[in-house]
Amino acid sequence: MTPPPTSADVVVLGAGPAGLGAAYRLAGRGLAVRVLERAPAVGGLAASFDVAGVRVDHGSHRLHHATPAPVAGTLRALLGDDLQVRTRNGRIRMAGRFVRFPPSPPDLVRRLPPSLSAALARDVVAGRWRGRGASEPRTFDAAVRVALGPTLASRFYAPYVEKLFGLPPAQLSPELFRRRVGARRSGSLVRRAVAGGRARRTFMYPRRGYGQIPEALADAAVAAGAAVDTGSEVTAIRCDEHGAVVETADGRHHEASAVWSTLPLPLVARLAGAPDGVRAAADRLATRAMVLVYLVFGAARWTPYDAHYFPELGVPMSRVSEPKNYRTSTADPRDLTVVCAEVPCRVGDDWWRSGAQEAGERVRDALARESLPAPRPVHTEVRRVRDVYPVYALGHEAAFAAVDAWARTLPRFVHFGRQGLFAHDNTHHALAMAWAAADAARPDGQVDAAAWSRARAAFAAHVVED
Ligand SMILES: Cc1cc2nc3c(=O)[nH]c(=O)nc-3n(C[C@H](O)[C@H](O)[C@H](O)COP(=O)(O)OP(=O)(O)OC[C@H]3O[C@@H](n4cnc5c(N)ncnc54)[C@H](O)[C@@H]3O)c2cc1C
The missing domain is CATH 1.10.3110 (protoporphyrinogen ix oxidase, domain 3)
Structure with missing residues (x-):
């Protein structure tokens, strides 16, 4: 039997930092908000999860001091002493x-x-x-x-x-x-x-992993009255002058006055039935994928460094990080450490298809070639992530402009966040977008077009911090 429809002022698509930041601020203003997230947990690319009892991230993540004051103030209030200031190493x-x-x-x-x-x-x-x-x-x-x-x-x-x-x-x-x-x-x-x-020289990082940031925002949004549905994959979006309806894979319909999307823009073009020309432009917006290889070593520490960067093409990883070195936490096991290798790749290529053991061996061999300790891991896990980096190929500007212009004509719809705007942005940029969108929201949840256009112009000046 099809479950009954839900109803809200705003349905937010995606529970990464951008979607959760917006939900938190909208709910705080008294709007009825429902967040729909495909993954079983919140956080998006900024999520944390457990490997062998150690909280790990999707590769090296730091919260930079460039975080705008209102966002940083909220995160400090939500995380308290758990938001540590760390020296880069x-x-x-x-x-x-x-x-x-x-x-x-x-x-x-x-x-x-x-x-x-x-x-x-x-x-x-x-x-x-x-x-x-x-x-x-x-x-x-x-x-x-x-x-x-x-x-x-x-x-x-x-x-x-x-x-x-x-x-x-x-x-x-x-x-x-x-x-x-x-x-x-x-x-x-x-x-x-x-x-x-x-x-x-320093950065901010939460005691329980970077994902504590989106988790704290999700908890605060729920405390303010928002609903956050994980395991809810959006499969269709319909917006017109009279209202908006979002469908999820479980067959449920979610009715709202407005839809706020942080989903990848090319996906939105498919889900909202964009015309063929727009879908062709969306197909030209390529993204890079990543295999994350987590090696568990039976030692307190692998190296004293938080991250090693490898620009050279002969090394498959772009970066290798050690989550325990990003924080001071008594919850971390004493006798185990996890090392995370980020391997950029294409969906379907050799790296994408390799199993944990093969990927682990390849990373270990590469570490040894770069004069780094490569003890035999006691356990290896692999995560595969699509849509990790937008590819700014020559000509991508025209393709993005075509899809963006179409999305801006959708009634009751606004798109933002790193995937929504096909941007390389950091978490603090994604949160700044959420704050700006919430500031531009009208009481019915729709966004004031002039205020939002001004905010969009400001986002164009974002420069990524590494
Ligand atoms: C390797 C790597 C390292 C990084 N390091 C840093 C760093 O050090 N500092 C920093 O500030 N930033 C860093 N970033 C960037 C940071 O992760 C992002 O800026 C941030 O997560 C973007 O938040 P977002 O909400 O815009 O998007 P996302 O986090 O991508 O969230 C989008 C959400 O939409 C969901 N979704 C997608 N499709 C559907 C669907 N059909 N239905 C429902 N939900 C769906 C996804 O599951 C996801 O949860 C890094 C990124 C990467 C890849």
């Missing part, structure tokens, strides 16, 4: 050496081969004149070369973006550079990394 592998991340000039000079540090220094000095009078760069590669010089472009960014996004830098858009690097000169990149002071 990471390393990057370059030219067969490890250098500190964020970088420090004395460390770079001490550790890199002299020819490489001399080339980096030359690029910083030449940065004042590079690209003067040249036309706007048309690719990521050109943008990075003009702004940061040929050494960082070829030794760091070229292999790293190819590993992350599956395309060489000459086939990626300069918009990727603006969103992920932001700095206009190599000097300013070094200054930003080095002189940012405490704010850049």
Whole structure:
């Protein structure tokens, strides 16, 4: 028998940080809110879960000090002392050496081969004149070369973006550079990394894993009257002038005055029956997938570092992190640690199809080749995640504009969040979007179009923090 329909002012699609932040704020204003989430638990990409009794994340996650004050204030109030301030302790592998991340000039000079540090220094000095009078760069590669010089472009960014996004830098858009690097000169990149002071050398992280952030937002939303339905996959969206209905895989209909979606925009185009031209544009918005390999070692600690970054293409992982080193928690077991390797990949490729044992062996071999300890794991788990990174291929702007323009014409519908806006954004950006959308909400849950357009223009300035 089909379950009876539910009714709310706003149905929020997706229980990642963006959806939960919006639900919390809307419910706090007295609106009736229902959140629909496909996964069995809340958190989206920012979720945490248990591996061998250790809370782990979907790869390395940190809450950055760039978090806007109203959002940070709410998270501090919800998490209290559990939101710890931690000192960063990471390393990057370059030219067969490890250098500190964020970088420090004395460390770079001490550790890199002299020819490489001399080339980096030359690029910083030449940065004042590079690209003067040249036309706007048309690719990521050109943008990075003009702004940061040929050494960082070829030794760091070229292999790293190819590993992350599956395309060489000459086939990626300069918009990727603006969103992920932001700095206009190599000097300013070094200054930003080095002189940012405490704010850049530290980060915030909850005692019980990064997922404690969305979990706390979900609890607060429920306490304010919202309903959060996990295990509820959205299968259809219908919005018109009279109302909105969302269908879930269990056959249930959810009626609302407005639909707030954080689902991937190409998926929305399918679920809401976009015309063929829009669906064709949506198909051109590619995303990268990731296999996360969790190795459990029977030791208190693997290394003292929180994360190791591997830009070089010969290493399959982009980053390896050790969750226990992100927090101080008596809940963590003393004699076990988990190491998480992030392997960017394509759905269906070798990595995607590999089982836990094979993936674990491949990661272990790679760690050993990079002079890192690779004890035999006592247990290995694998998680496969689709839609991890939007791929800003050349021309993606036109495809996104077509799908976005269509979605903006849907009555009673608003799309936001990292997947909703096909953005590389951090958690604090996703939460800033949720706050802005809630601020633009009318009493019936629909969003004021002018206020929302102003907020959208501000989101375009987001630059990702790593
Ligand atoms: C490897 C990695 C490392 C990262 N590190 C950091 C970091 O250090 N700091 C930082 O600030 N950010 C980091 N991020 C980014 C951060 O995870 C995201 O910004 C944040 O999770 C985005 O929140 P969101 O709510 O917009 O989207 P999501 O978290 O993607 O949430 C979308 C939700 O929609 C749900 N959904 C999808 N389809 C359906 C459907 N049909 N029906 C119902 N529900 C559906 C999904 O299950 C998901 O829960 C990282 C991301 C990755 C991939």
